[in-house]
Amino acid sequence: MTIASPDTSPSAAPAPGVTSTDLLAELRRRGVTDADDSTLTRALYTSDASLYRVVPQAVARPRDADELTAVVDVARTLGVPLTMRGAGTSIAGNAVGRGLVVDTVRHLDRVLEIDPEARTARVQPGVVHQVLQRAAAPHGLRFGPDPSTHTRCTIGGMIGNNACGSRALGYGRTSDNVVAIDPVWGTADGDIPARLAELAEAHLGHVRTSFGRFSRQVSGYSLEHLLPERRSVDRFLAGSEGTLAVVREATVRLVEETPRQLVVLGYPSMIEAADAVPAILAASGRPVDASVGVERGGLVACEGLDARIVDLVRARGGSVPDLPRGAGWLFVEVSDPGLLAPVVAVAGALESRVVESAAEAAALWRIREDGAGLAARSLSRPAHAGWEDAAVPPEHLGAWLRDFDELLREHDLDGVPYGHFGDGCVHVRIDFPFEPGGAGDGAARFREFLVASARRLREHGGSLSGEHGDGRARSELLPIMYDEESLRLFGAVKAICDPAGILNPGVLVDPDPLDADLRPEQPRASVRTALRFLHDEGSMGSAVHRCTGVGKCVVPTLPGQGVMCPSYLATREEKDSTRGRARVLQEALDGSLVGGLKDPAVHEALDLCLSCKGCASDCPTGIDMATYKSETLHQTYAGRRRPLTHYTLGRLPRWAALAAPMAPAVNAMMRSKALARVAKATAGIDRRRSIPTFPARTLRKQVAASAPAARRDTPDVWLWADSFTDHFMPGSGLAAIRFLESAGLRVRVIPEAACCGLTWITTGQLDKARSMAARTAATLAPYVESGVPVMGMEPSCLASLRSDLAELTDDPRAEVVARGVLTFAEALERLDVALPDLTGVEVVAQPHCHQSAVLGWAADQRLLEKAGASVTRVPGCCGLAGNFGVEKGHYEVSVAVAETHLLPTVRAHPGAVVLADGMSCKIQLDDLADVPALHLAELLASRLEE
Secondary structure, three states, rough: OOOOOOOOOOOOOOOOOOHHHHHHHHHHOOOOOOOOOOOHHHHHOOOOOEEEEEEOOOOOOOOOHHHHHHHHHHHHHOOOOOOOOOOOOOOOOOOOOOEEEEEEOOOOEEEEEEOOOOOEEEEOOOOOOHHHHHHHHHHHHEEEEEOOOOOOOOOHHHHHHOOOOOOOOHHOOOOOHHEEEEEEOOOOOOOHHHHHHHHHHHHHHHHHHOOOOOOOOOOOOOHHHOOOHHOOHHHHHOOOOOOOOOEEEEEEEEEOOOEEEEEEEEEOOOHHHHOHHHHHHHOOOOOOOHHOOOHOOOOEEEEEEEEEEEEEHHHHOOOOOOOOOOOEEEEEOOHHHHHHHHHHHHHHEEEEEEEEEHHHHHHHHHHHHOOOHHHHOOOOOOOHHHHHOEEEOHHHHHHHHHHHHHHHHOOOOEEEEEEEEHHHHHEEOOOOOOOOOOOOHHHHHHHHHHHHHHHHHHOOOEOOOOOOOHHHHHHHHHHHOHHHHHHHHHHHHHHHHHOOOOOOOOOOOOOOOOOOEEEEOOOOOOOOOOOHHHHHHOOHHHHHHHOOOOOOOOOOOOOOOOOHHHHHHHHHHHHHHHHHHHHHHHHHHHHOOOOOOHHHHHHHHHOOOOOOHHHHHHHOOOOOOOHHHHHHOOOOOOOOOOOHHHHHHHHHHHHHHHHHHHHHHHHHOOHHHHHHHHHHHHHHEOOOOOOOOOOOHHHHHHHHHHOOOOOOOOHHHHHHHHHHHHHHOHHHHHHHHHHHHHHHOOEEOOOOOOOHHHHHHHOOHHHHHHHHHHHHHHHHHHHOOOOOOEEEOOOOHHHHHHHOOHOOOOOHHHHHHHHHHHEEEHHHHHHHHOOOOOOEEEEOOOOOHHHHHOOOOOOHHHHHHHOEEEEEEOOOOOOOOOOOHEOOOOOOHHHHHHOOOHHHHHHHOOOOOOOOOOOOHHHHHHHHHHOOOOOOHHHHHHHHHH
């Protein structure tokens, strides 16, 4: 069968004559008030985690099940296409549509009931998987399937795609764990379950031989669930991708949580790892009914991971536990430790390692979970989804990977395979040449490769999709996988459940072309940038397209998730997520919806970005929204009047230098409530914020006054006095000097002023920041090149030297400085300074966001624990973030961010020493908790007196 590129345009368009005004009016008449068609909202929902861009007519966020029913009824009445969206992590284009996109995450996010006796949970469709796990955990239960996106994917979305995850060998697919679904069908006519049963009865022979052949055959509709001996319309709906019905709520099966043991097996390549899978399955006694595997003590997981993904983690400074020798690995997890020896014996691995540490096992699983995002950046050019979910019977896996590798070479493409090898399911991101300058027509090569792969896959009895669904990427290929009778059955099912075709049109039945609406093919606007965008070949367009939509930034408030994205944690609004902002910036540079970087939609999306840089390290694709925000502000206000705070807070070091000679007088004035109120209003500072006082003398002046003028000897350590330490908090610098000198080291403060320009950078005043960067690089480079350690005290300024300096100037001395400057803790480690005894000292530490993202806090933690302290690290952002939390209009969000992690942690540890090296974090703690915070240097120096 020939699959050619159709000349017709996609069919999934809003009903003629129905405007967004009509649609919103009807929704509001039916009580659905959280719906809009603003440019910003539509931009946020143009894409999911796939390659596809489809601009919706409007977005609705129903507040309860009745509103959800009303939304479907409105769509049916008006003939408007309706697409359901959970976390927006669909990789095949399952969650984008031209009509009405329905977001369930915003409000339909409750666990309605846990029944420990029946081992079931009743949930709304927008419940996040990990939230359900937390609700079930006190009963010793869990929801079995766990996709890599488990921290943000929704149960409704898992039902839509029949998601499986890494532990499907033990717990089964989502369909195996569905007890009941309360659906809203695409039509209100007739007894749909009975009609579906009649359809299956009429084609029993074909259904028995064509569907459910192996566990990961999830492409098309899973008609095997309609067979008389296993009939379950509820399970049949799993994997239907929102094309037949909408889930109002669902009851799902829970299983007992059991301890698990991980062994890692190393192989020369992923192909050799795949060859070992059948023997491992046999040795582990994998049960026929995988949904109860753990209860029988069976294999839980058998996952493949490529060395290139691990290498990328290491290159970005991530921690990777020891792995066995090899270029490809299998992660084999069992619930019965007695299976480890038989598995290792038959595995044929180069080396194996049983992972005893729970922390190391968790770290390895995190790398596997970030596979999609990491694989997208692990090749010489960006790699994409589209063909990333094929599955074959496990006994064919090695042969399929050899054929697939040959296909890649034939098409001059590359990809990084990984995935659920125990189920025969392979994920891969492929470097299709979509980017400008790519060889040939990207869309044409995309189509050519997908068609060729589908044909080769058929030879292995495989499925186009193993868990992500067919979506827009693979629905057109279903005629290659299935015969004509199967396709007629799919059409008959659609006609029964959704005869008007309003539910997710263009997917599965009457599909849109697989190369229609490809997002990377949108032309990128040429923007001459002030920043160099070193990691993206100088292109801001390439930089914002790092976001593939995997959604690690849209995780609910759960412990241990990192810094990203603090404003989303506070508001739970898509516009305040890293992904949402990236989508709007992509639209501004690529699409026709948002009118460039100056569009108000862009600035509304960026308004609550704290410039914390958390995404730069926590996002698996390396999005750096702080940098994009700086460039956007620069582009917007170049030659124009800026917001007030750009002139005040954005130039704070300059005002501090001017105020320094008059510090006592300025402090006295600020003690007057009336004058302070006027000063805050004038500067654009929220009235509820405190104003820091100035020291009587700056750090540099205090040191100069105490040191002999003739002292010219070479020190053991240089201390760089950044603007904040110099003008506001010299105590940390003085403490560092005192502590190091007590160890017999000579410390000198660099006498020249050398500002990193951070406040100019965060407010987009990049022309001035560039000249400051060049001057600072020239000033500090000789000190770094001298071989004497150069340390800084303020993490945000030090991080700016490490990351921003080289983005602003091509002076090679910027790289010298970036590589050479040290944090206080790093300097102590390099100098091997003896530490005081902190045994019995309880420490709550709030690392500055820039330190977490750019510098790293590992050296600080090692020192504290080596000294004997008990350390609790606050996992998130303090919420102040420089000028952000001080400005009018941001106070409430700043407080809400502090309440996600920082303030609850401090309250939970009364009497603990609170460490916060960053000035912002100190101010936040002082303002909101009346808690004095110490710099690490101040803590260590204080122990000298005991």
